[in-house]
Amino acid sequence: MTGPVSPGPGPGSGPGPDPARPAGLPADLSQALRRFAGRTPILVAVDFDGVMAELVDRAEEARPLPANAEALTALGALAGVHTALVSGRALESLMAVATPPESTLLIASHGAERRLGPDAPPLELDAGQVRVLAGVGQVLEATARRYPDAWVEHKPAGRVLQVRLARTPEAKRQAVAEAEAALRELAGEPGMDGFHVGHGKDVLEVSVVRADKGQGLDLLRRVTGAQAVLFAGDDVTDEHGFARLDADRDVSVKVGGGPTAARFRIEGPEQLAAVLREVAAWRG
Numbered sequence: 001m002t003g004p005v006s007p008g009p010g011p012g013s014g015p016g017p018d019p020a021r022p023a024g025l026p027a028d029l030s031q032a033l034r035r036f037a038g039r040t041p042i043l044v045a046v047d048f049d050g051v052m053a054e055l056v057d058r059a060e061e062a063r064p065l066p067a068n069a070e071a072l073t074a075l076g077a078l079a080g081v082h083t084a085l086v087s088g089r090a091l092e093s094l095m096a097v098a099t100p101p102e103s104t105l106l107i108a109s110h111g112a113e114r115r116l117g118p119d120a121p122p123l124e125l126d127a128g129q130v131r132v133l134a135g136v137g138q139v140l141e142a143t144a145r146r147y148p149d150a151w152v153e154h155k156p157a158g159r160v161l162q163v164r165l166a167r168t169p170e171a172k173r174q175a176v177a178e179a180e181a182a183l184r185e186l187a188g189e190p191g192m193d194g195f196h197v198g199h200g201k202d203v204l205e206v207s208v209v210r211a212d213k214g215q216g217l218d219l220l221r222r223v224t225g226a227q228a229v230l231f232a233g234d235d236v237t238d239e240h241g242f243a244r245l246d247a248d249r250d251v252s253v254k255v256g257g258g259p260t261a262a263r264f265r266i267e268g269p270e271q272l273a274a275v276l277r278e279v280a281a282w283r284g
């Protein structure tokens with residue numbers, strides 16, 4: 001394993017701005033990216049919805065902003081840089097909307113599914129998990145039927161109540177509250193308590209496999225041998241990832257508003273490419 005590489009010229013080290021470095025990021029983030037880029041190997045891990053891509057009404061219609069996709073692909077081509085998408089989406093759905101290059105490592109279903117090489121072993125559920133998943137699906141479908149434009153997304157290990165299109169904010173809250181109450185009842189039935197409930201942006205997620213993005217990042221750090229990790233995410237589920245980062249050597253970036261443990265913040269997906277390009281520029 002090699003040590004930190006020479007950081008090269010940067011802010012304050014010359015008479016003017018470095019022409020190779022894109023302008024526009026806050027100075028403290030820029031400096032953190034410079035330190036991050038000076039380690040080898042590094043891992044750049046990015047959430048998909050709300051980070052690589054703008055949020056849209058129908059999950060299957062989300063696409064990465066072209067500038068983000070180009071910048072992540074370019075980073076992944078650099079020596080000593082690993083790239084990853086770390087998403088709550090099912091692996092198949094993530095691959096369909098993100099169309100990442102083969103070199104991009106994929107953590108999907110919040111960590112329950114992964115593609116770390118040419119073959120991604122399929123997620124296998126035991127009979128008990130299959131039964132619980134069916135029960136969860138019935139509960140969420142019953143709720144969705146009562147709310148026009150609510151629908152249920154299927155994943156190999158979970159079901160998601162999608163309420164983004166529900167008519168009013170009150171209808172969204174009520175649909176989620178009803179589903180939670182019905183799930184509590186389900187958990188009281190014999191052998192049916194093996195599920196985990198999480199919240200996201202206009203979604204109620206239920207999984208029969210316990211996994212989170214923090215575990216996903218730990219795994220990526222292990223398999224890549226990364227000396228430092230950058231993780232950018234926008235949702236509450238990404239806080240599990242931020243919590244696993246080291247304040248000194250890693251870089252955590254919250255995308256958009258809301259409380260967070262991340263050290264840095266950018267306004268939205270349209271600012272991500274600048275972050276990625278800056279890492280590439282500091283790597284030289």
Ligand SMILES: O=P(O)(O)OC[C@H]1O[C@H](O[C@H]2O[C@H](CO)[C@@H](O)[C@H](O)[C@H]2O)[C@H](O)[C@@H](O)[C@@H]1O
Pocket residue numbers: 047048049050054055056057058059060062086087088089090153160164200201202203205235
């Ligand atoms: O971890 P992520 O990559 O951010 O995935 C989290 C969830 O993303 C999807 O839902 C979100 O994006 C949809 C499309 O923009 C949007 O309609 C929805 O309201 C968002 O919550 C996906 O459908 C979920 O399964 C993921 O868990």
